[in-house]
Amino acid sequence: MNLPFFIARRYLFSKRKKNFINIISILSMVGVAFSTAALIIVLSVFNGLEDLLRSLNNSFDPEIKIEAAVGKSFKTSDEFLSKIKKVEGVKLVTEVIEDYAYVHYRDANQIVTLKGVSDNFVEQERIPLESITQGKLRLKKGKVNYAIVGQGVSNTLTLAVEDPMFAMQIYYIKDVKASVTDPSRMYSKMNIVPGGVFSIIQYIDENYVLVPLDFAKDLLNYGNKRTSLEIKILEGENINAVQRRLQELLGDSFNVLNQEQQHKDLYRLLKMEKLFTFLSLTLLLGIGSINIFFSLMMLAIDKKKDISILAAMGADQRLIRNIFLAEGALIAFAGALVGLVLGGLFCWLQLSFGIISMGMETSITQGYPIKISWIDFVATLGVVSVITFLISSRPAVLASRFVSPQQL
Incomplete structure (x- = not known):
């Protein structure tokens, strides 16, 4: 057995007597134990939150997103889209105006x-059927x-889903010259019937309205411009390879982003x-x-006689x-x-039984994610x-000084 550890173990676990130094050592162990446990628990909670956010975002976000490196839109053409569709590993290309x-x-x-999304958006399977709370998952019927x-x-x-008597009136403010005084020329307006309601994650649920691409193109007057292209890759393909x-x-004119890069901030x-x-x-x-x-420090002073004998x-x-x-x-x-x-x-208990809940009835998960x-x-x-090395260095040096040159 290693001699320093053998002697240290005897000092720490000796049953001969329990003095104040032993009590301090036990308290030190307890302090380190609770601090270590707290560190593991909190880090695991952060891991769980990150994993939960990824799963929620990934259910709505495309596997790969293409957007302009400069500006918010770019021009597309059949030839341009055809080149992208021919890239190895690409299954679907959905055009988006947002x-x-x-x-x-x-x-x-x-x-x-x-x-606004093209007709193949539903085929991307990014809004699960169980997320549809009212109506149906469809953008067109005839x-x-x-x-x-x-x-x-x-x-x-307070929408009434699939009620043709009441349509949503959607307005878009145009980029017009300051000289225009006719209010009707400052915006465009179109009506659309709400056909379905989805629930995924709060910030998406509270902001997004999905409509057919042609509807958005006419309302926003985008023509052949798109704000992004959303890619679904073939099953079994490596996302990083397809992205590359x-x-x-x-x-360099385009940014090709995977799911993590879409929410990098x-x-x-x-x-x-x-x-x-x-x-x-x-x-x-x-x-x-x-x-x-x-x-x-106290042990070093208490064991001066033992040090002299050694x-x-x-x-x-x-x-x-x-x-x-x-x-x-x-001790540490x-x-x-x-x-x-x-x-x-x-x-493990939190994962298995959810012993600490989020405390909100509307929360996505009942227990804190771990x-x-x-x-x-x-x-x-x-x-x-x-920390142990830094804490122990000074007392160890002090104890070694109790060895006189004559004894050496």
């Missing part, structure tokens, strides 16, 4: 994000156009919050580990220093292992290792 519009229905009004409306928009406007091929075909913010939370809890872990410093038996300053470093490591890692077990157990990642456990152990 802009803000003003909706009036009976006595209610709202500013919405109007999204020559009749239908709007698919988010649940929040429907609630605000499309980018090579289109060049949101995910970057979530990662920053996780990082700052990790740093804050690491500081808490450091504060909790200060007891280790005082415990080792020195007389041939122990040098390096051995004495390693004994106290090992003592600090035993014993607490950390207990904390990791407690944190992992709590996360996702356990082994990287968090490794990072936490790494932080404990660094």
